[in-house]
Amino acid sequence: MNTNRHTEQSGGPTRRQFLKQTATAAAALAGSGLLKPRLFGQAPSAGVTGANNRIGVAIIGLGKGIGMNHLEGILANAAANNVAVVAACDLFSIRRDWAKQKAGLSDADVYADYRKLLERKDVDAVLIATHDPWHARITIDALEAGKHVYCEKPMTRYLDEAFQVYDTVKRTGKVFQLGAQGCSAAAWHKAAEIIRNGDLGPLVWGQGFYNRNNPKGEWNYTIEKEASPETIDWKMWLGPVPERPFNADTFFRWRKYYPFCAGLLGDLVPHRLLPLMLATGNPQFPVRVVCIGITPVGTDKNTPGTPPRDVPEHVQLEAEFPNQFMLTVGASTVNAKSPGFVIYGHKATLEIGNMGEKLKLIPEREFSDEIDPLDLPNLQPSEDIRMHEKNWFDCIRSGKQPNGNIELAIRAQTVISLAEISDRLKITCLFDEKTRKITTADGKEIKPLTYGSIPGQS
Secondary structure, X not given: OOHHHHHHHOOOOOHHHHHHHHHHHHHHHHHHOOOOOOOOOOXXXXXXXXXXXXXXXXXXXXXXXXXXHHHHHHHHOHHHHOEEEEEEEOOEHHHHHHHHHHHOOOHHHEEOOHHHHOOOOOOOEEEEOOOHHHHHHHHHHHHHOOOEEEEEOOOOOOHHHHHHHHHHHHHHOOOEEEEOHHHHOHHHHHHHHHHHOOOOOOEEEEEEEEEOEOOOOOOOOOOOOOOOOOOEOHHHHHOOOOOOOOOHHHHHOHHHOOOOOOOHHHHOHHHXXXXXXXXXXXXXXXXXXXXXXXXXXXXXXXXXXXXXXXXXXXXXXXXXXXXXXXXEEXXXXXXXXXXXXXXXXXXXXXXXXXXXXXXXXXXXXHXXXXXXXXXXXXXXXXXXXXXXXXXXXXXXXXXXXXXOOHHHHHHHHHHHHHHHHHHHHOOOEEEEOOOOEEEOOOOOEEOOOOOOOOOOOO
């Protein structure tokens, strides 16, 4: 007997009815921002800002691109979000000067040392857009200082740091948002709703890709002529990375080099991995991860004066989860063609737009009498940094968990960190979430990579 029709006869809604009833409502919910990820049992933030109180925000890290983008965007939407940029911090004096002018800050409002900034009582929340080695330390210090945190992806440079952040967020109860803005796009939340309802049946496989093609080498950003040991606090910038001489190429193009970044795994993969894990409706820690990275082109030769990268130009990871769902995420800087986002289940398949702006449910032929197809072409919002910032501010006031919450963040970072270990050590990594230990298939324990663990490359 068809179980759905049996349910219908007993008075409950069928999966078919569920889809019909919610298809029209989904677009409206998406536009209102009400499609939220499943929470994971975390207690609301303690001492959240009142609904009518202005949130004082500080930006730590003002690099061209993401840091400047955040400052400009928060300023542009300050009235709508009832927030104010009250302070900023960067180790490059030119960027501090820019922040003063752009945000109308005084000399006393800009800092070279973030620790002084965290002492301010008018700072309720900090947005961290530094390079990766500083993510963990600044996040933990900010949480301990009673601040809410938005930290750009990746969550941390290495896995041990990620669990330190996780434990601190859980203990302090502050609102943590990871800067993977795709998590605020509506299609992923609708997908999670459909999957939790059982309309895909047992999950089988998911895939997502973030591909570019930069003939001059991805991340070979312009080196600003003002950069020097006199204008940049190089020793502070290195942070936990082993000491080395000042190098302007490294300062501006750090994503190319392992001591500072996992390359594609740290920069592009999170934009695809986190939304896909959110879309499963119940993100899990991985139990097995394998990754291969290659450098087939050597594009850095086309930018004179820059060394070749030591991170790959193309990577692909495979992750297995406890429910035997398998996830493939690829990223490239040498070919821009993308196969797209798909989540395959036993009963149906979900195709999702690259920006989370559309969704299509396609039943398997064998289950077409049980599940109706569904096509939502105009879901809003699409992937948007401003929407992700707003979600953070809203959750600071409400005490709810944001779209890039700490539970999703730690699970995704575990996949990313295991993928880096797998690629660099050329092994398959098995993970036990209870012990937080990594082993090989024969039971040999593998210590997580950290600063200096691979001489010359970390």
